[in-house]
Amino acid sequence: MKGQTGLETLFGVSLLIIFLVFAFSVSVSKNSESQFTKTYLEAQKVCYEIKNIINQVSSDGFGTAIQFTMPNKIDSFDYNLTVDSNNKVLTLEWNGNLFSCTLLTKDVTNGHIQKGTIIFKNIDGVVKIE
Numbered sequence: 001m002k003g004q005t006g007l008e009t010l011f012g013v014s015l016l017i018i019f020l021v022f023a024f025s026v027s028v029s030k031n032s033e034s035q036f037t038k039t040y041l042e043a044q045k046v047c048y049e050i051k052n053i054i055n056q057v058s059s060d061g062f063g064t065a066i067q068f069t070m071p072n073k074i075d076s077f078d079y080n081l082t083v084d085s086n087n088k089v090l091t092l093e094w095n096g097n098l099f100s101c102t103l104l105t106k107d108v109t110n111g112h113i114q115k116g117t118i119i120f121k122n123i124d125g126v127v128k129i130e
Contacts, residue, residue: 047101
């Protein structure tokens with residue numbers, strides 16, 4: 001009779017351990033999804049801010065200049081922001097992920113946008129990024 005009680009206890013503890021391992025793995029998965037969503041939203045915010053500045057400088061006309069300070073990191077990740085004027089796309093890349101937003105104009109200088117303080121200027125109808 002005592003041997004059977006020990007076996008039942010061992011079975012109950014085993015089930016409890018299996019449940020805790022499952023609960024822990026679900027928790028880690030949800031935390032990872034939450035972290036990605038937070039970073040994605042931050043990337044989206046930066047992309048849209050730059051897009052809006054480029055579009056505003058373009059539509060306001062010759063001589064318009066707006067200064068903006070790019071964040072050094074997006075939610076602790078390094079990132080790259082590039083302009084593809086031919087396709088009117090601004091692309092932000094971080095940790096193997098991409099977020100793109102569409103520009104209204106092709107009249108913008110191509111290339112990588114540096115981090116730190118930058119100035120967007122409308123010179124002869126083209127948005128120059130310095």
